[in-house]
Amino acid sequence: MDARFTDEQDEIRRTLRELLGKRCGPEELRAAVDTPAGHDPALWTTLAEQLGLPGLALPESYGGVGCTATELALACEETGRTLAPTPLLATAVLAAPLLLALGTDAQRAGLLSRIASGGLTAALAVPGPALATALALTGHDRHGAWAGGGRSGGVQARRAEGGWQLYGQVDQVLDGHSARLLVVAAHAGGFARSRVLLFLVRGDATGLTRVRQTALDASRPQGRIQLRHVPAELLGDETADALPALARLGDTAAACLAAEAVGAAGRVLERTVEYVGQREQFGRPVGSFQAVKHRLADAYVQVQAARSAAYYAAWAAATEATATTSATTTATTGVTVTVTAAAREETAGGLALAQALEALRRAAAEGIQLHGGIGFTWEHEAHLYFKRAAGDELLFGPVHRLRTHAADAAHVFEEAGT
Secondary structure, eight states: OOOSOOHHHHHHHHHHHHHHHHHOOHHHHHHHHTSSSSSOHHHHHHIIIIIOGGGTTSOGGGTSOOOOHHHHHHHHHHHHHHTOOSSHIIIIIIIHHHHHHHOOHHHHHHHHHHHHTTSOOEEEEOSSSOHHHHTTSSOOOTTOGGGTTTSSSSEEEEEETTEEEEEEEEEEEETTTTOSEEEEEEEESOTTTOEEEEEEEETTOTTEEEEEEOOSOTTSOEEEEEEEEEEEEESSOTTOOHHHHHHHHHHHHHHHHHHHHHHHHHHHHHHHHHHHHHOEETTEEGGGSHHHHHHHHHHHHHHHHHHHHHHHHHHHHHSOOOOOOEEEEEOTTSOEEEEEHHHHHHHHHHHHHHHHHHHHHHHHHHHHHHTGGGGGSTTSSHHHHHHHHHHHHHHHOOHHHHHHHHHHHTTTTSOTTO
């Protein structure tokens, strides 16, 4: 593996950081999250027209840039630094890859080019607070019970004249209140034969009701959607297996989320270092005290370690695992375990996300503490980063479940030969 960034990757980071530095300060962020949509449409248009950000990881044949998950993760790191109020995560990270993987030729041609141009935003609607399970980050449900299991709850799909209809309710849909296209996971068929399928629902469909919810992290807007016999279009065909596609999407999503959290952690740590270098106490800068130095140094090491893990996860998500060699390690208990290279890359996203969320929580907490009285006020931006850490862990964690699932997937605690 070559750990160096290419000139193109460095250019993406530099250009995006410059643009967001001019267009996405704390005041602009607060103004955007207070709007009904919860994001800045003008900023999204600029990112699409000048950088092609919505289609960064989409093929050129559909109007995209043709990059990989690595470049998308690097872009997420920069948007995470400013908590940029854009539908990048919902549209480019969660919805677009599913359209590309499962959609028919007509669906890809009709939708992906509009996403790449920034004219179409999309959101993934997974019933209940089960997004992390659906993406196989905190568990792996081979039967899709999180979608309702064919019983009450979740979203049910049934055939109707000329297509399908959906009935149910989905909470905590990222950008679900404003996205122009919804990718809805629903159960089809009776209980004994039910299976999870993905459906496309227009934002203005008959019978669809959407309401923005009050979320812990206002910079990550969420919506509740209610479907009452809503006409829907099947994504792909009935032979398309949605559950493996969602699990594969989880690797990329985790890498992008980890990079985003690392960007946020790095930024709040930078702001804290700047502040303690200026704030004086007892006639000297607060940052000159040894106790403060130690705390910031520990946070810095944690952020840098999380950044390395996020970069590796992004590389693993973009690289098909072809290695067949295995690495054997011996635990302190003397139990020998074998972890294949493919398994290491499969679990890289979840582990990187766990490490990044911890780093962000640590950096944000230190930022609030070391800013003193002002750090606890609504006027300061430190609380926005702390809420991002807490909100992401609620949506995609918690951290201990991310690590537990990664350990189970890699068979870390199983004896050799069992």
